[in-house]
Amino acid sequence: MKHLNKIASIFCGAAFGLLALASCEGGDVYNVNAPDWISHKIDSIENSKKSNEEVLVGMQEDVYTIGNSDYSSGWWTSFSKYYVVPDGQKWNAVLNLNLNSSDDTYYKNFAIVFTNDVDRGGTGYQEYGAFRFDATGDSAKYNSQWGNHLYFKYTNSTQLLAPDANNKDANVQKLGGKVTITVDRTSSNTFKIKITNGTVTKTYDQPFKLSNLNADASDTNIRCFLVPEGSYIDFLQTNIVPIGGLTSAQDKAPVSMVLQNVPDEVTRGTTLDKAMSNISAEVTYEEGVKKVIPASELYISAIPDMDVPGEKNLVVIYNKTFKGSNATKPIVAYAKFNVVNSISSIKITKAPSRSNYYFFNSAATSGMTDRTLAFDPTGMEVTATYADGSSAIIDNAKLKFSSVPASAGTYNVTVSTANGKTDNVSVTVSESASTFVTPNPTTLGAADNTGAWWSVFTDNIKVPAGKTYAVSFTNYSSMAGNWNNFVTILRNSANSEYAVVRSDNYGWGNGYAASRNSGGQANWPSWLAAMNGANVNLYVTNCNNGTADVQAVMKGTDGKTYIQYYLGVNTVDVNDLCFAFTIDSCHLIFNSSLAASKRSSYRK
CATH class of the missing domain: 2.60.120 (Jelly Rolls)
Structure with missing residues (x-):
């Protein structure tokens, strides 16, 4: 800025002896008749002042x-x-x-x-x-x-x-x-x-x-x-008013709060501070602003006291504004929990509904040494005996279960409580029989790979409990992205999804988070190129424990074998597991038999 003022001063001084001007700027002498070096210098400085930032309107x-x-x-x-x-x-x-x-x-x-x-x-x-x-x-x-x-x-x-x-x-x-x-x-x-x-x-x-x-x-x-x-x-x-409205910079008073992570039960003898150390409160302030407040900033009490077992009323008070000042009017929230006697022992008084589990090994999983199956407590009843001699059935959701090896044999599963009391139940694991199936239609997606995501589907194929269904197809891809290849859907007969899993180590759905996957490929560009014309053998197993496995063995056009698996997709109804395929800028041609593949040679 100081350079522009200096140049303007020199120019105005020279011009003053020639013309009577109200101002140097705006006159023809300044803009047109100035020497070229002055004009160029002024233009250069003015251009340097211009910002490349977008002009924001209506903020x-x-x-x-x-x-x-x-x-x-x-x-x-x-x-x-x-x-x-x-x-x-x-x-x-x-x-x-x-x-x-x-x-x-x-x-x-x-x-x-x-x-x-x-x-x-x-x-x-x-x-x-x-x-x-x-x-x-x-x-x-x-x-x-x-x-x-x-x-x-x-x-x-x-x-x-x-x-x-x-x-x-x-x-x-x-x-x-x-x-x-x-x-x-x-x-x-x-x-x-x-x-x-x-x-x-x-x-x-x-x-x-x-x-x-x-x-x-x-x-x-x-x-x-x-x-x-x-x-x-x-x-x-x-510049766009959000859902819930704008929030001013002014401080805001708390209006209400919702408690989170309040325990259902607390063992007698546990202090209130320790029992509620993991709770938090979502506080809503004026103008709809929300913030999560940790237990350390809340005033907590229980009525009646914690010395006697039974239902308690949790009272939580918060008295801070959005910026942390003392609020004029504190807010209060309530919840209920139970104080229970310590568990002395547990006993399984009713066996689980299913105790025969199944696994299947393809070339995708045959080399695994740490593969496990989840225990299914459906139908099981566990009775606890408490310190005062009373007993009651425990909610299975409050128990922990050891995992089951994914290999043939009979195994004891340890059932345990939070305070370390245990009992055991036996389950049997068998290798699943594989059955080859051909989806309908036998060609899915446009031959030029322009088919849109989630636009076409095969019919559902229902997998009985304990069975593995095998499908073979040739995968053709637009190769625009890793996701432009086959997609497998696990769902029930009413098309409610358990999980959707792709060929490229990605998925979603209610049961997806619990699953174990094989990870991505070591060289994604090579894998993607090899998938256009790859022969794929895919296996879906109903493990009869509320989970399903998906395994894919992909023989690429480069002669290499690649794998992808998703093991232990949960929330599955063992009596209603179906699978189907969809596409995303790819197309699939289903084969009448399994494609030849090498069990021992794969890359990932």
């Missing part, structure tokens, strides 16, 4: 914090408000991203999650994908975005991270500070995302519109929300 204050300020928030535990972006509009947001300076884990920053116009986890909820601020040079190994509707090839970043063997890269610290987000749906031919803090800019420029994932075709809205991990976000501004 409104929305001040609240997402995540724990001690950097302890794990993935998918803290969420921003929902920001609904209609078709044809743009969402801008401004926030401060706070990173843990002592933790350089590359993915510990934040992501924007894009969904259809449904509450998270609600009926019909679907995700377009997640777009995290970090970026690496190896998108296959280090995912910085994911989902079936976000494509890596449209992503660019000015700062590519190169994590070491411990997932560390000090350059992740460059992502912190004041961050601006732009989600642009204004064009009918593109979809754009931009995250920038002035030092690092990550963009996504998709040359076509988003598809509509809403059940109501007339609803073209998408929702965006932010999820931190190992960081926290101080949200500041938005």
